[in-house]
Amino acid sequence: MRLAVVGAGIAGLATAYLAQRAHPDVDVVVLESAAEPGGKARSSVEGGHLFDWGPGGFLTNAGETLDLALALGLQDRLRPAADAAAHRYLFRDGGLRPVPATLGAWLRSELLSPPGRLRALAEPLLGGRARREESVHDFIARHFGHEAARVLAGVFVAGIAAGDARELSLDALFPRLRKLEATHGSVLRGMLAARRGAPTSVRPTAAAIPTDGRLTTLEGGVQALVDALAAALAGRVRSGVRVLGLDDHGRPGEGPIAVRAVGAHGEEVVAADAVALAVPAYAAAELLAPTAPEAAAALDGIRYADVVVAALGYDRVDVPTVLDAAGVLVPRGQGVRALEVQWSSAVFPGQAPLGKVTLRVVAGGTLDPGLVTLSDDDLLASVRRDLERTMGIVAEPEAVRIVRWPRGIPQFALGHGGRVEAARRAAAARWPRLALTGSYLSGVGLDDVVREARAAAARLAGVPRV
Ligand SMILES: Cc1cc2nc3c(=O)[nH]c(=O)nc-3n(C[C@H](O)[C@H](O)[C@H](O)COP(=O)(O)OP(=O)(O)OC[C@H]3O[C@@H](n4cnc5c(N)ncnc54)[C@H](O)[C@@H]3O)c2cc1C
Structure with missing residues (x-):
């Protein structure tokens, strides 16, 4: 049985890995248009700082990403967040206000x-x-x-x-x-x-990871998960291959599926018994439009927010704030463009070299759609203004990585459940051996993505060869 997975973000990589793990005889191929696998899940090390470009971790209570990491043998590389991550600040009226964590604290809070x-x-x-x-x-x-x-x-x-x-x-x-x-x-x-x-359980891993919902990452950042998945799929991930469409090889819905793609060597057709579409909703809509227009229309109704991530490295002496929390959330109307400043090295101390601080500013979103179009210089200037206002940082960062994610985060707007149901129903009616998977279906977090990947793998891996 041949399974073609379109897209090598966490959704596609996990679908392929879990299908292959459950049915070692399944012949899996993952087709990815970008030069590298991972999609939004990427990390880099710059000036000794570990910068996550998209997701910065996952929660252990849902268990999906944790189980995947354990299955991949990554137990010794799991890094739970420091206790500071349980607290957050809100920037309001020119200052940092602690977000109350308990009912009693809410009673006393001046928010x-x-x-x-x-x-x-x-x-x-x-x-x-x-x-x-x-x-x-x-x-x-x-x-x-x-x-x-x-x-x-x-x-x-x-x-x-x-x-x-x-x-x-x-x-x-x-x-x-x-x-x-x-x-x-x-x-x-x-x-x-x-x-x-709530049960307070601790998984029997070498790192004894508490499954209390603690934010967790891996040594090397989220990239470590991508690398481990790609390694486990040894040679089955083909990057630089863009899928153009799906055709029938035989009677509609009954024969193999012809996956039309283009890569460095020109156009090709990959014949598959089953296909997992692990691409964003708008990309799935494009691929399905000619054959399943109803599914495409429902998928097209799922909008995305453009977001920008600016990861910055500082010397500790240049950061006047006490970094005793996960970071700062910023409501609109406070004269700050950033949505959030994540204190990455307070949460995961291993992500900054000794004596240094790593921060991540997340900005943009549906209420600030123009931000993503700014030049790097203008984006950095905006981010530095926000850091000065919220945290009093005036020094120049010693390392910077700006990542734009146009159409980066799906918006679960009113009517979302109906759109997803309509898309799944119409896609299955035309392509019974196709599964939709990814972050736009039932949740945007990595755990939701892995859960959907598990469902897609379970549905497709066992389909008989045509
Ligand atoms: C800034 C940011 C911060 C986040 N933070 C967190 C966090 O801290 N914790 C958390 O749990 N989640 C977080 N998320 C959410 C999480 O990162 C995503 O939900 C998840 O990575 C999405 O994975 P995916 O595989 O569904 O999609 P993607 O990562 O978008 O992957 C889709 C892939 O499909 C490929 N593709 C598209 N079209 C084609 C085609 N025609 N042919 C071949 N390939 C194609 C793309 O190139 C891409 O690689 C964050 C997201 C963002 C953007």
């Missing part, structure tokens, strides 16, 4: 006015239950009050989706919150119950 705090804490009484899909902003307003929604909804989604809380769907982006509401009638009650019942 909300006293009436705003009281309203937020009355959530178990006033939250109620929704009967239909609602935006993240509306959900927070209904449960915790309008002030809480105004102050917090934006930053709540900025770090995950770089999007607009009034447009993003609570149901698609945070299904767990909807479940808490359905089960407990209140988010706060549900969270307390979940905390009481």
Whole structure:
């Protein structure tokens, strides 16, 4: 059985690896248009600083990426975040305000006015239950009050989706919150119950990784996962090969699939018994438009946010802030363009050389669409202004890497679940041996991507040879 995987981001690499692992007789080939595998998951070392270009880690409680890393033999390279990562700051009214981590801390916090705090804490009484899909902003307003929604909804989604809380769907982006509401009638009650019942387990790995939801990375950054997947797929990943379309080899839906592609040696056709499309929604739409226009239309409805990542290395003496947290979230309207400043070397101390500091600024998103088009010089100037305002850094960075991700993060807007269902249904009707996989389906995090890859591998690896 031959499985062709289109796209060698984490989705495609994981689909190919898991399919091959479950069925060693499956002949897998991964076709990737870029020169290197990894997609958004890339890292580089510059001036001794480890810079992740896209994802900077994964959470251990979901277990998907952790299990994948363990299967790949990476247990000794797992690096859990330092305790500082449990805390964050919000930049507001010209200063850094700690984001309260507990109910008691919320009671004392000045992020909300006293009436705003009281309203937020009355959530178990006033939250109620929704009967239909609602935006993240509306959900927070209904449960915790309008002030809480105004102050917090934006930053709540900025770090995950770089999007607009009034447009993003609570149901698609945070299904767990909807479940808490359905089960407990209140988010706060549900969270307390979940905390009481949470198992505190430690995986039997050499590094004894706590599976308490701690952010975790690998020595060498997320790139280590990509390299291990590519190595395990030995020679089956063909970079520099762009897929152009899919055709039938025989009766529609019943014969092998002809994957049309172009690479350094010109056009070719790869015949496959099954295909996993592990490309962004807009790329999948393009590939499916001629044969499955309904699926393509649904996929085309999934919009993306442009984002920029600026990774910077500093000497410790040039950073006047005490780096005792994961970083700073910035609500809109504070005169700062960045969405977030991640204190990477406070979270993962191994990512900066001794006496140095590594930071990552994430900017852009749907509320600042022009940012990605700025020149490197203008982007750096904007990032440095933001660092001066939020953290008092005036010195020049000693290492810089600016990465633009146009259409970088899928937006789970209202109606997302319906679009995904329509795309899957229409694609399966025309191409029963094809699976859609990737970050635009059920979650943008690496764990969601690996979970979808596992599902795609399970569905396709066992299909009989045509
Ligand atoms: C700035 C940023 C920060 C993030 N931070 C985190 C984080 O800290 N933690 C976390 O869990 N997640 C994070 N994410 C999300 C996570 O990185 C992504 O969801 C994940 O990497 C997406 O993987 P993917 O394989 O679905 O897509 P991609 O990585 O986009 O891979 C798709 C691949 O398909 C290829 N391709 C496209 N069209 C074709 C074609 N026609 N033929 C052949 N190949 C094609 C592309 O070149 C690409 O390599 C972040 C994302 C960004 C952008």
